Amino acid sequence: MSINTLDWISGEKERMISLVEKWANINSGSHNLSGLATQCDFLQSAFEPLKGKLAILPTHPYKIVADNGHLTYQPLGSALHIQKYPEAPIQIFLGGHMDTVFGNTHPFQKTRRLSPDKLQGPGVTDMKGGLVILLKVLEAYERSQYAGKIGWELLINADEELGSPGSIPLFQQIAKRNQLGLLFEPALPDGAIVGARKGSASFTLAATGKSAHVGRDFFEGRNALLALARFALKATQLTDREAGILLNVGRISGGEAINQVPDKGILRINVRFEIPAQLEQVVQRLRGFAKEEQEVQLDLYEDAKTAPKPFDEQIQAVFKSYQKCANELGIPFTSRPTGGTCDGSRLYAYGLPNLDTLGAVGGQIHTSEEYIDLKSLVERAKLSALFLFKVASGEIEL
Numbered sequence: 001m002s003i004n005t006l007d008w009i010s011g012e013k014e015r016m017i018s019l020v021e022k023w024a025n026i027n028s029g030s031h032n033l034s035g036l037a038t039q040c041d042f043l044q045s046a047f048e049p050l051k052g053k054l055a056i057l058p059t060h061p062y063k064i065v066a067d068n069g070h071l072t073y074q075p076l077g078s079a080l081h082i083q084k085y086p087e088a089p090i091q092i093f094l095g096g097h098m099d100t101v102f103g104n105t106h107p108f109q110k111t112r113r114l115s116p117d118k119l120q121g122p123g124v125t126d127m128k129g130g131l132v133i134l135l136k137v138l139e140a141y142e143r144s145q146y147a148g149k150i151g152w153e154l155l156i157n158a159d160e161e162l163g164s165p166g167s168i169p170l171f172q173q174i175a176k177r178n179q180l181g182l183l184f185e186p187a188l189p190d191g192a193i194v195g196a197r198k199g200s201a202s203f204t205l206a207a208t209g210k211s212a213h214v215g216r217d218f219f220e221g222r223n224a225l226l227a228l229a230r231f232a233l234k235a236t237q238l239t240d241r242e243a244g245i246l247l248n249v250g251r252i253s254g255g256e257a258i259n260q261v262p263d264k265g266i267l268r269i270n271v272r273f274e275i276p277a278q279l280e281q282v283v284q285r286l287r288g289f290a291k292e293e294q295e296v297q298l299d300l301y302e303d304a305k306t307a308p309k310p311f312d313e314q315i316q317a318v319f320k321s322y323q324k325c326a327n328e329l330g331i332p333f334t335s336r337p338t339g340g341t342c343d344g345s346r347l348y349a350y351g352l353p354n355l356d357t358l359g360a361v362g363g364q365i366h367t368s369e370e371y372i373d374l375k376s377l378v379e380r381a382k383l384s385a386l387f388l389f390k391v392a393s394g395e396i397e398l
Helices: 003-010 013-024 033-050 124-143 168-177 214-220 224-236 276-292 313-329 343-349 375-393
Strands: 053-057 062-065 071-074 079-084 090-097 112-115 118-120 150-157 180-183 193-197 199-208 246-254 264-273 297-306 335-338 371-373
Touching: 003 124, 003 375, 013 033, 013 118, 013 124, 013 375, 033 053, 033 079, 033 124, 033 150, 062 199, 062 297, 090 124, 090 168, 090 343, 090 375, 124 150, 124 371, 124 375, 150 168, 150 375, 168 343, 180 343, 193 313, 199 224, 199 276, 224 246, 224 264, 224 276, 224 297, 264 276, 276 297, 297 343, 313 375, 371 375
Parallel strands: 090 150, 090 180, 193 335
Antiparallel strands: 053 079, 062 071, 079 150, 112 118, 118 371, 199 264, 199 297, 246 264
């Protein structure tokens, strides 16, 4: 079963660590277009030797409600796409994202070694480490006796941390062409992968009041921020722990001088839910709260929505096949549900079953303490490579 190829991955450990450090030291925040372009160039150079059909694909602009309450469109970074062996009887999608949550003004910009097997840095686990694992998996496959027996398609997008608003058309087409998706988002800190995922929806509430001078015409004003605060207090009561509904007020902004009644403001919220009917109920309540406001006009906009991803029988079957591979390699491999979403959720919604946390093991993602367990680079690359070998040989049937 291409044992020599798996041994080759072991010999690539230092190269893998070097790539994680190099890529994590490139700021590729979702809105940093120049940084994303630089990261994309490095990825293109790394993946080009695989000799697939490579393209840099533009994505649609991101529609968003700006802080002034007006709809605006923000450009997004391009995606790296590669396809090889499209005529093979089995087609598998492998994916990841190059963007991080850390913008170019964030203080967390560089990596540092905390111990021989622990590296801290922006995006080392989510998901520069996962991209390195993905690269080595495909390199191992192309070096193996099974090359060509599976067709593979790769997409590394630049807007996942925003909910992939510009990548949706790409995922819709990818889901039609493939039988299975493997995504290299980070595993959980103990090495478990994610099973079921909640759905997620983000909303912006724009408030329009009436400006007034605080000293002269205070009672003529209509305070947009107070209206948003009243709405927020009502909205947070929709959280229902037992039902699995979570509502987070993430941001309230607006106002200028403190001696002026603010007439504009926005509130951004995120809702997590178990089933679509729960979201429908929450949205109805939110719209009702907006209508209850008497002094200020409140307009609710849906920014992004991702359906829940159940851990259904089809995905469980793939998980069990992966688990057998993990047992052969002596790697603990379990699953747990989570409230988070990723592109695996979006692909599932378009009909593509997938495992979506096959990347690096680490923790504290999306914080200034994010770290990666460097031992997991080789372990997880071997695991996914072995899975591909077994699928190609017919030992695992999709």
